[in-house]
Structures are given as C-alpha cells and as structure tokens.
Amino acid sequence: MYRFLLSRQWVILTLVGLVLIPVMIKLGFWQFHRHEHRVARNGFVARSLAADPVPVTELSAPGKDVSDDVWRRVSASGTFDTKDEVVVRLRTDADGKSGYMVLTPLLLADGRAVLVNRGWIPSTGDLTKFPEVPAPPSGKVTVTGRLRADETDSSGIKDTRGLPPRQVMRINSERQAQSLHRPVLGGYIELTDPDPGTKGPEPVAAPDHDSIGPHMAYAVQWWLFAAFVPVGWVILVRRERRDRAAGTAPAAPAAQPDVARTAATPE
Numbered sequence: 510m511y512r513f514l515l516s517r518q519w520v521i522l523t524l525v526g527l528v529l530i531p532v533m534i535k536l537g538f539w540q541f542h543r544h545e546h547r548v549a550r551n552g553f554v555a556r557s558l559a560a561d562p563v564p565v566t567e568l569s570a571p572g573k574d575v576s577d578d579v580w581r582r583v584s585a586s587g588t589f590d591t592k593d594e595v596v597v598r599l600r601t602d603a604d605g606k607s608g609y610m611v612l613t614p615l616l617l618a619d620g621r622a623v624l625v626n627r628g629w630i631p632s633t634g635d636l637t638k639f640p641e642v643p644a645p646p647s648g649k650v651t652v653t654g655r656l657r658a659d660e661t662d663s664s665g666i667k668d669t670r671g672l673p674p675r676q677v678m679r680i681n682s683e684r685q686a687q688s689l690h691r692p693v694l695g696g697y698i699e700l701t702d703p704d705p706g707t708k709g710p711e712p713v714a715a716p717d718h719d720s721i722g723p724h725m726a727y728a729v730q731w732w733l734f735a736a737f738v739p740v741g742w743v744i745l746v747r748r749e750r751r752d753r754a755a756g757t758a759p760a761a762p763a764a765q766p767d768v769a770r771t772a773a774t775p776e
Contacts, residue, residue, distance in 0.1 A: 510750065511746070511750065513749060513750075513753060514746070519749075522742070522745075523742065526738045526739070526741075526742050529734075529735070529738050530735050530738050530739070533731045533732070533734045533735035533738070534731070534732065534735045536731045537727075537728045537729070537730075537731035537732040537735065538728070539728075540724045540725070540727040540728035540731060541724070541725065541728040543722075543724040544721065544722070544724035544725040544728065547721050547722050547724060548721055550718075551718040551719065551720075551721065553580070554580050554716055554718035555718050557578075557579070557580035557581045557582070557655075558580060558582065558655070558715065558718070560581060560582055561582065562582040562583055562584040562653050563581070563582070563583055563584070564583065564584060564585065565583040565584065565585045565623055565656065565694060565698060566585075566617075566694070567583075568581060568583060568656060569583075569623070569656065569694040569695045569696050570694060570695060571621065571682075571686070571692040571693060571694060571695065572682075572683065572695055573694070573695035573696075574658065574659075574695060574696075575656055575657075575658050575659075575695050575696035576658045578656055579655075579656060579657055579658050579696075580655050580656065580657075580716065581655070581656045582653065582654070582655060582656075582701075583653070583654065583655075583656045583698060584651060584652065584653045584654075585615055585617065585623050585625075585651070585652055585698060586617070586618070586649065586650070586651045586652075587615040587616045587617040587618065587622075587623075587649065587650070588615070588616045588648065588649055588650070589613050589614070589615055589616075589625075589645040589646065589647075589650065590613065590614040590615070590616050590622070590689075591613065591644065591645065593614050593685075593688060593689055594611065594612065594613045594614070594642065594675070595612050595675045595676060595677050595685070596609035596610065596611055596612065596630075596639065596640060596642065596675065596676055596677075597609055597610040597611075597612055597626075597676075597677055597678065597679065597680055598636075598672070598676055598677070598678055599678070600629060601629075602629045602631075602711060603714050606631060607631075607632055608629055608630050608631040608632045609629070609630050609632060609640060609676075610626050610628070610629055610680070610710075610713075611626070611627040611628060611629075611630060611642050611643075611709075611710045612624055612625070612626055612627075612677070612680055612685075612697070613625050613627055613645055614685070614689055614693070615650075615652060615698075616691075620691060620692070621691065621692045621693065621694060622686075622689055622691055622692070622693045622694070623693065623694040623697065623698060624680065624682055624685055624693065624694075624696075624697035624698070625652055625654070625697065625698045625700055626654075626657070626680065626697055626698065626699045626700060626713065627645060627700050627703070627709055627710050628700060628703070628709060628710030628711045628712045628713055629710055629711045629713065630642060630643070630710045630711070636673075637673045638673065639673070639674065639675050639676070642710070643708055643709045643710060645709065652698060652700055652702070653700075653701060653702040654698040654699045654700040654701045654702070655698070655699040655701060655715075656696055656697075656698060656699075657680075657696055657697050657698070657699050658695075658696050659680065659681045659682050659683070659695060659696055659697070660679035660680045660681055661679075661681065666678060666679040668681075668684075680697050682694060682695050682696060682697060683695075699713050700712060700713075701713075701715075
C-alpha cells in the first residue's frame with residue numbers, strides 16, 4: 510500500500526523534510542535569542558538613562574574603552590575649545606536629512622579634555638568648507654549628556670583620509686587627541702541639556718528603548734514552519750495513497766439491460 514514511499518521522488522522529499530525541520534527550529538531559536546538580547550539591551554538603556562548623572566571622569570580615562578558604560582548620564586565642567594572644534598560628515602537628523610554633528614572639545618581643569626557632541630546641523634553650501642556652526646557658551650560651563658563609545662572600524666563607519674580641514678568621518682577620542690596635543694578621555698559626551706540661553710545645534714535624540722522588534726514573531730513563524738513540514742508530509746502521503754488506489758481499482762461493470770422490462774409481453 511505504501512511501497513511508493515521507496516521511490517526516488519518520495520525518498521528525496523522525505524530527506525528534504527528531515528533536513529528542514531532542525532534548520533527551521535534552529536532559526537527560530539536564533540530569532541528568539543535576538544529577542545532576548547533586544548529586551549536586555551532595552552532594560553540596560555532604560556536603567557542608564559534613568560540614573561543620576563555622575564562625573565565623566567569616574568567612568569572614563571584617556572584611551573579607555575567605555576563600551577560597558579554607554580548611555581550612562583554623565584556631567585563635566587570646563588571650557589569649550591572652539592578653535593579645535595570639528596564637524597562629523599554624513600550624519601542625519603531624526604527626519605533623515607543629511608548634515609553634520611558638531612564635535613567640540615571641553616577642556617577640563619586638570620589639563621585633560623573630553624569630546625562633546627553638541628548636536629546636528631544641516632549641510633548647506635560648499636561641502637568642502639567648514640560650515641557655519643552656532644557658537645557654544647563661553648567661559649566655564651557644566652554639560653550633561655549620555656556617555657558614548659568611540660566610533661571604530663567595528664562601528665561600520667569608514668574613516669576617510671584627505672577630508673577638508675576640521676572635518677572627520679567618525680568620532681574617535683584617540684584620533685582627536687593627536688590634534689589637541691593633550692590627553693582626551695575615552696569616548697565622548699552626547700549633549701542632552703544644552704544651555705537654554707543659546708541657540709545651538711539640534712540635540713541628538715535619545716535611543717529607542719521601548720520597541721522590542723519583530724524577532725519573537727519571526728521565531729514563532731519558524732517554529733510553525735517546522736511543525737507544518739511533518740503535517741504536510743502526512744497530507745501528501747495520504748493524497749498519493751488515495752490517488753493510487755483510485756487509479757488501480759477495477760472499473761465498475763456496465764449496467765445490464767433489464768430483460769424483464771425490455772422483453773415483449775406475450776399475447
């Protein structure tokens with residue numbers, strides 16, 4: 510009855526199904542782990558943004574990788590160094606418009622500096638020239654913002670050389686320290702509380718830490734696909750068996766005429 514399962518076509522179909530099931534289950538767990546990672550990341554960001562600001566010198570030092578403390582709220586006091594200010598090319602605002610990030614060193618009282626991303630400005634005019642940048646507050650100031658890690662090769666931003674003066678492609682404290690000729694704290698501050706008395710660049714929006722993404726839905730889909738494979742295989746087998754049974758069954762005999770009805774009635 511089921512000898513057709515030994516045919517080449519059915520053997521190949523069965524093997525393909527047996528391979529697809531564990532692959533789909535594994536893909537489901539991969540999406541599930543991505544969901545867990547997103548939930549953990551959202552919780553980390555939320556706790557960091559809700560914490561009280563701490564002095565940036567408690568979390569960073571020259572050459573230090575601050576990846577473990579990103580998004581922590583930090584503060585720093587010093588004087589803005591506008592002569593060594595640079596702009597970061599090819600950055601977009603919340604609406605996707607292209608422009609620059611304004612990166613201004615803040616000179617600390619101990620002789621060190623920390624980079625401050627003061628926000629976004631639109632790109633206008635000649636892109637080979639340094640754009641018009643709103644001036645920061647003068648004198649000693651205290652800034653508050655989010656601690657961010659240096660942008661490196663792993664960030665996916667290409668570090669292009671030969672750019673116009675005072676323009677860079679990525680924010681990196683070690684590279685900026687070469688032009689400042691002073692120690693620069695690792696990472697940088699993303700300004701969140703600009704001086705209300707000045708009209709400066711547009712502050713960078715806070716990171717999205719509410720959305721969990723579609724990964725859990727994708728995981729469930731992969732697991733459902735894995736469950737449908739054996740169900741579909743059984744359906745196909747039963748259909749094949751039914752079709753073969755219908756094709757090999759003997760044809761029904763033709764109806765014989767009713768002799769009693771067709772014979773002439775004797776006189």
